[in-house]
Amino acid sequence: MPAEGAAEAVWAASDPYATALRTGRGPLYLRRTDGWLLPLEVERWCAGADDVDRAVLDRCEGAVLDVGCGPGRLVAELAAQGRTVLGVDVSEAAVTRTITVGGQALRRSVFDPLPGEGRWGTVLLMDGNIGIGGDPAILLHRMAQLLAPGGLLIAETAPLDVEEHADVQVVAHGREAAGAPFPWVRIGTPALLRLAERAAGWRAEAQWTAGDRRFVALRTRTTSSSAEPPKSTAVISSQRAR
Template sequence: MSGARATAAPRLGTQRAPGRPLPAADPAWSADPYADALRAGRGPLFLRRTDGWLLPLDVERWCAEPDPADLEVLGRCEGAVLDVGCGPGRLVAALEGQGRRALGVDVSEAAVAHTVRRGGRALRASVFDPLPGAGRWGTALLMDGNIGIGGDPHALLTRLAGLLTADGLLLVETAPHPDVDERLTVQLTGPRTTPGAPFPWARLGTPALLSRARACGWRVADQWSAHTRTFVALRAPAAEGGPGSA
């Protein structure tokens, strides 16, 4: 990819990002149900909607080694990789093991610690915080439903366009049901825990993601499914200025 190769690679680190405070969602993802699930390597853990609907979270898969669907995504990565909402770090650690430059970003202290223990680099921060290497990342990942971060896909896609190189690659895992398109308020909860603080989230199937991405200037590079999971590859809009830095 010409954009990534022509641009200096971002510096990586493992410290908390300076600048603006962590987002309102941080107390939820740092709460005991999530931290306890990561320590145990298993759930059950759910996102609970205000009407009581529960979305199971696949903690076991997040804490395991990358599966074939993950490996296909990693094989598509270009240049230095930013894993947004890296969780316990299976993808960051796998990229490091392949000799790739990668950094995970997550608001959960437990997730960042887990990533570092697995041999990956990670930063405790929101994707909306100042981040290292803005404008110089070759690839960004939004896996495991992380297109939902912040509850505003347009804002998230706009932010990622500013983090990637011109023509940089965004790999997104979408909801497996194509008709899903919702913005909602949820809480993290386990079977015997009090639900955590409410926070905004979003769920998008592939058609909804493609519509929002095109509206933000992204170009669709590919879409595919693997092992019941669905993915989209997007190319970043052309930058109005040169690469920035945080």
């Protein structure tokens, strides 16, 4: 597994995360090393797709790859519509739940070889998954490899104009964190659009707000699988978690 995927083992082995997905309940947080907590919306993730989700899915084109699919609500919704869709997640509990609710999913890192590379019509990075690996430039490069020419990336962004890089751990309220810290990033719409403008092969398609959630759609100009991946500006010892 490449360096970008090393932290997946940390996330996948996190007992609080697996327990939360199996039970469908939190509370669950990402905790920074300074003690700050980012709540994770376990109950929403484990419920069916809501109106905001369905509006996002209406924008999807062609076959859809849901990266960091979690318990599978989006995969199941698209499958119920007769769409071609696959979820990818490093958590065994997430993959199991996705299959249980009627979707197809693989337990695999997004940085590992995946089916249909270069042919997906849409890739989803929902529920904060733009934070995967702690370096959105590297993640955008990987997304371009997965998408067909002119393919669509839909990412859910942070509600503020922020680009915050931090090492975090998964923790349930009142319990010790499980596993070693791993890199994560919260990035808002303006910062992501600036990054995409600097990155080769992307153009902004749309941005919108629904309730308290923010989204960005980017479209590939060309495939970039042969391009040199961007150099990380951070010192990252492990780079991947849902």
